[in-house]
Amino acid sequence: MTDLTLSSPAFDDGEPIPRRYGYTEDNVNPPLSISGVPEGAASLLLLVDDPDAVEPAGHIWDHWLVWDVDPDRESIPEAWSPDAAVEGQNDYGEQGYGGPNPPDGEHTYRFRLYALDTDLGLTAAATRDDVADAVTGHIIEKDTLEGTYAP
Numbered sequence: 001m002t003d004l005t006l007s008s009p010a011f012d013d014g015e016p017i018p019r020r021y022g023y024t025e026d027n028v029n030p031p032l033s034i035s036g037v038p039e040g041a042a043s044l045l046l047l048v049d050d051p052d053a054v055e056p057a058g059h060i061w062d063h064w065l066v067w068d069v070d071p072d073r074e075s076i077p078e079a080w081s082p083d084a085a086v087e088g089q090n091d092y093g094e095q096g097y098g099g100p101n102p103p104d105g106e107h108t109y110r111f112r113l114y115a116l117d118t119d120l121g122l123t124a125a126a127t128r129d130d131v132a133d134a135v136t137g138h139i140i141e142k143d144t145l146e147g148t149y150a151p
Contacts, residue, residue, distance in 0.1 A: 023101035052107035100149035
């Protein structure tokens with residue numbers, strides 16, 4: 001095992017996410033750094049969600065799903081538009097990144113990175129449930145970066 005690590009030069013784990021990455025601000029993804037991808041990883045999956053949205057929205061809110069990311073990638077730049085990876089639909093009903101936009105106070109956002117032993121091969125129309133089904137039994141390692149955001 002290696003130590004798969006996801007971090008960001010824009011905010012530290014557990015700290016506030018800068019305003020510009022919010023949905024009603026610039027609505028671009030923060031830059032991310034990736035290290036320690038294990039040998040044998042065929043792809044990476046990035047899932048950004050808001051577990052604090054269960055109370056106001058009725059479910060964990062998906063902000064960004066990106067799969068079939070090249071395992072050799074060491075960074076994801078700000079405002080990334082992947083050409084080789086696939087971006088799924090967020091809970092705003094849009095393709096790609098949808099920034100934090102808590103309706104009721106500060107929320108914690110999870111940036112979860114998974115190293116997988118396969119490419120998922122799903123189309124952009126795949127749902128979060130489709131992605132969850134496809135990764136079952138294929139996760140080699142994972143890491144989570146958390147940030148907070150308040151209205």
